Amino acid sequence: MQKTIVFFDIDGTILNEDKVIPExxxxxxxxxxxxxxxxxIxxxxxxxxxxxxxxELNIDSYVAMNGQYVVFEGQEIYSNPIDSDILQSLSAMTSSNGHALAYCSHLDYKVSEPNHPFIESSFDSLMMAYPEVDPKYFKRWSIYQGHLYCEAQYEQMYAERFPEFSFVKWHDYAYDILPKGASKAVGIQKMLEALEMKMEHSYAFGDGLNDLEMLSTVGTxxxxxNAVPEAKAIANLVTTSNCNDGILHGLIQLGLLEEELAVN
Structure with a gap:
């Protein structure tokens, strides 16, 4: 029997606008x-x-932090930490500019500044509480991804100063910070290797700018x-929105589930 796998993004895909999973x-x-x-995931x-x-979904395999940390059936199979010396330089620059960072390990995440309006706005959009503050967190733990909190006009300045990083926007004032070349697609490849599965037998659902590599790399x-135009342009299929049973309808369109399961 041919192995098949489906990857699901979370925000804007699994979760609806209220940040809950539709039935x-x-x-x-x-x-x-x-x-x-x-x-x-x-x-x-x-x-x-x-x-x-x-x-809630009985899933034990995931590609986290945009491909930087991968777990298959509960076991870590890939990780790609960021150099702490570069994070030190980035931290100094954001602090001097009145901006902020988040440091993401495989266990937790901390932010560099208390009561920062851009952090607050970004986490409000996720319906999550303001994170714990620990500006030295990156010195004690391996960090796989950062978040940069700044106005859009400053993103290019950071990109030019730190060419080894990609800055991927996910909020008006927030960017994922990743090593150049990192993406969900890289993490997916690591998981497919663990499954001994060909890329052509993989599927993925997504909606954001950080999903572009994934959507263009998987088999389908x-x-x-509700996806950004760039995602719709690159995808093989566009389903209904995350608030209109998009995952179920998409799986039916793909032939992975039977049509009689469609929600009216």
Whole structure:
């Protein structure tokens, strides 16, 4: 029997605008699992941010922090930490500019500044509390991803100063900080190697700028109806939105689930 796997982004994909999992998505993923189809998360989030989703969906494999940390069936199979000396330089620059950072390890995430308006606005959009502050967190733990909190006009300045990084926007005032070449697609490749599966038998659902490499690399990429235009342009299929049973409808369109399961 041919192995198949489906990867799901979280924000704007699994979660609706209220940051909850629609019942249709829970049903769809359960039915995939009952058919023997592997299911996995592929997200920019730190694992701590989505443990509750793994539990609710009975998923134990994930690509976290945009491909920087990969777990297959509960076991770490790939990690790519960022050089702490570069993070030291970046921290000094953001502090002098009145900006802020978040440091993401495989266990937790901390921010560099208290009561920073851009951090507050970004985490409000996730419906999450302001993170704990620890400006030296990166000195004690391996960091796989950072967040830069600044106005859009400053992003290019950081990109020119730190060419070894990619800065991927996920909020008006927030950017994921990743080593050049890192992406969900890299993490997915690591998981497929663990599964001994060809890329052509993989599927992925996503909606954001950090999903572009994933959607264009997997065998079949599916953009949500609420996705950014760039994701829709690169995907093989565009389904309905995350608030309109997009995952269920997309899986039916792909032929991975039966049409009679469609939600009216």
């Amino acid at each position: 249709s998505t829970k049903t769809a993923i359960r039915l995939l699992q009952e058919k023997g189809i592997h299911t996995a 592929a997200t920019g989030r730190v694992p701590k941010m989505f443990y509750w989703i793994l539990k 990429g599916v953009a949500m109806g």
